Amino acid sequence: MKGFYRELAAMLSGAAIGIANGLFGGGGGMIAVPLLSGAMNYEEKAAHATAILIIAPVSLAGAVAYIISGFALPYVVIPAAVGMTAGGAVGALLLNGLPLAAVKAIFVAAMLAAGIRMLMP
Amino acid sequence: MGSIIIILLSFSAGLLGGMGMGGGTILIPALTIFMGVEQHVAQAANLLAFLPMALISLKIHSGNGLIKSRGSLWIIVPAVVFSVGGAFLASVTPSALLRRMFGAFLIALAIKQAYDSYAALRARMQKRRT
Numbered sequence: 001m002k003g004f005y006r007e008l009a010a011m012l013s014g015a016a017i018g019i020a021n022g023l024f025g026g027g028g029g030m031i032a033v034p035l036l037s038g039a040m041n042y043e044e045k046a047a048h049a050t051a052i053l054i055i056a057p058v059s060l061a062g063a064v065a066y067i068i069s070g071f072a073l074p075y076v077v078i079p080a081a082v083g084m085t086a087g088g089a090v091g092a093l094l095l096n097g098l099p100l101a102a103v104k105a106i107f108v109a110a111m112l113a114a115g116i117r118m119l120m121p
Numbered sequence: 122m123g124s125i126i127i128i129l130l131s132f133s134a135g136l137l138g139g140m141g142m143g144g145g146t147i148l149i150p151a152l153t154i155f156m157g158v159e160q161h162v163a164q165a166a167n168l169l170a171f172l173p174m175a176l177i178s179l180k181i182h183s184g185n186g187l188i189k190s191r192g193s194l195w196i197i198v199p200a201v202v203f204s205v206g207g208a209f210l211a212s213v214t215p216s217a218l219l220r221r222m223f224g225a226f227l228i229a230l231a232i233k234q235a236y237d238s239y240a241a242l243r244a245r246m247q248k249r250r251t
Binding site for chain 1: 127132134148152153166167169189192200202206209210212224231237
């Protein structure tokens with residue numbers, strides 16, 4: 001894609017990423033990765049890393065809105081932040097050395113199982 | 122005890138998040154399914170927990186030369202604006218409905234991810250053959 005159309009596509013995808021990330025409190029990065037590696041020609045590992053750069057300000061804006069609505073409870077937020085930050089550092093160090101396909105297969109299975117469980121009442 | 126389990130669940134989610142593949146899509150269902158956390162509360166926790174994790178993993182990735190900001194502002198600006206709208210939409214959606222919508226979103230993401238991986242694998246096999 002070229003010039004104006006590429007930017008328009010990027011902006012529309014940005015809107016979709018924003019709505020999903022705000023509505024579901026996450027998952028925007030999952031939309032950003034194929035966009036970066038597909039339409040914007042990023043190499044795969046760079047697409048994964050750059051997706052984090054895109055989602056950080058988006059999550060910050062969403063987080064402020066959730067705090068205002070009164071949904072941020074410290075007894076959940078604090079341990080979640082501690083665990084996620086430690087795990088994130090390890091994951092980032094591993095990204096350069098792991099076979100992505102194996103990680104993805106496990107990830108897809110976990111998402112499917114969780115999705116089906118959540119659809120049930 | 123509860124917070125130790127939350128730390129362990131978040132650590133596993135962070136492993137994936139640090140690789141740039143949806144840590145939140147794992148943390149949110151883990152919190153609601155295993156810990157009985159309310160859907161909106163789990164989503165808020167994920168958004169907040171993501172921030173320090175993003176800072177650290179961005180630092181590591183940029184050290185590895187994996188961050189390319191080329192063209193990304195075109196995505197970031199509308200995404201930030203619309204995320205506030207999405208968050209408002211969530212705040213007026215009842216918990217049970219939001220949980221089901223989240224489940225459907227997860228299944229859609231899983232199918233998309235599986236299809237993309239399959240297409241990439243097939244392209245690689247074909248390349249090898251020629």
